[in-house]
Amino acid sequence: MNEQDTDGTVTKRFMIVNRKAPHGTVYALEVLEMVLISAMFDQDVHVAFLDDGVWQLRRGQMPGALEMKDFSKTYRALEGYGVEKIYVEGESLAERGLSEQDLVIPVEVIARADMARLMDGMDVVLTA
Amino acid sequence: MDAAYQVDGKTVAHDEEGYLTDIGQWNEAVAGIIAEAEGLPMTAERWEVVNFLREYYQEYQIAPAVRVLTKAIGKKLGPEKASNKYLYELFPYGPAKQACKIAGLPKPTGCV
Amino acid sequence: MLHTVNKSPFERNTLEACLKRAVPGAAILLIEDAVYAALAGTTLADAMTSAAQRFEVSVLGPDLAARGLENAALVEGVTVVDYGGFVDLAAAKGSVQAWL
Known part of the structure; x- marks a missing residue:
């Protein structure tokens, strides 16, 4: 599945999977930092949100109420970091009463079966 | 660590590398003092x-x-x-x- | 008794475990990631509507706001409380069982 670049370096298909809600635990913030760092290594980075991970992208978050940083704004920086392959599982949204319009950034909403195939085709998958 | 910048008689704390501990304490005078400490006049x-x-x-x-x-x-x-x-x-x-x-x-x- | 639940009901069975053991009329306060249970329109909303008829169910406002849910529609019968309300509930109910 590796793509050979013109200069001979191998680019890996790399996916970071978010399954945790934000704020209650530190996972979402740590994974976001990992995404930003992985963007620096010229890999083919994919970011997926499924299960409770879809809550990370909910609009209107105000964690200032808990004296915590509003890192939901940081997802909007991903485009500038060259991370543009962002997938959200439709079933996970629907189960939670959410729709694409509730999210802070434009994403590609895909069905669970397609998410399964997408994950299966990756070289490296990190899930939290 | 008690490292701090002195700005107009006030103490503004920083970490061991010189980054402000509290971003809320920043103002232009503070920026000027940090720049000075870095040896860079603010152009x-x-x-x-x-x-x-x-x-x-x-x-x-x-x-x-x-x-x-x-x-x-x-x-x-x-x-x-x-x-x-x-x-x-x-x-x-x-x-x-x-x-x-x-x-x-x-x-x-x-x-x- | 005041029961507090802080885990997402979509990820853990903590809320379910609490609902099975709380006695009728008990108070249940949803905090942190458990606030998602209070939302209308989810796959859990029906179960929560029925729970709100048996128990005094409330949800912590600042935890809703942090998650972008300040103005979200909630399950019927669930009330929003602030930190002061949390303290009042604990005082009124005498003891607290935290389902972690």
Whole structure:
């Protein structure tokens, strides 16, 4: 599945999977930092949100109420970091009463079966 | 660590690398003092980058990596400024390190 | 008794475990990631509507706001409380069982 670049370096298909809600635990913030760092290594980075991970992208978050940083704004920086392959599982949204319009950034909403195939085709998958 | 900058008779705490402990304590006078400590007088060009970083942080809640900064500066301030060379001339120890420090921001995520 | 639950009901069975053991009329306060249970329109909303008829169910406002849910529609019968309300509930109910 590796793509050979013109200069001979191998680019890996790399996916970071978010399954945790934000704020209650530190996972979402740590994974976001990992995404930003992985963007620096010229890999083919994919970011997926499924299960409770879809809550990370909910609009209107105000964690200032808990004296915590509003890192939901940081997802909007991903485009500038060259991370543009962002997938959200439709079933996970629907189960939670959410729709694409509730999210802070434009994403590609895909069905669970397609998410399964997408994950299966990756070289490296990190899930939290 | 009791490291701190002295600004107009006030004490502004920083970490062992000189980054402000509390971003809320930043103002232009503080920026001037940090710049002085770095040996960099605040010119219009340096202010342009520092102000850009502060706006970026306000919008995204992070300090950008250098590559991202360079690209974004090009969009905002013109392509002639979108080079590592330009930014390193202004901030010889690295725009991420020095400009972020002067802007009162935390050390950039993924900064090299 | 005041029961507090802080885990997402979509990820853990903590809320379910609490609902099975709380006695009728008990107070249940949803905090942290458990606030998602209070939302209308989810797959859990029906179960929560029925729970709100048996128990005094409330949800912590600042935890809703943090998650972008300040103005979200809630399950019928669930009330929003602030930190002061949390303290009042604990005082009124005498003891607290935290389902972690």
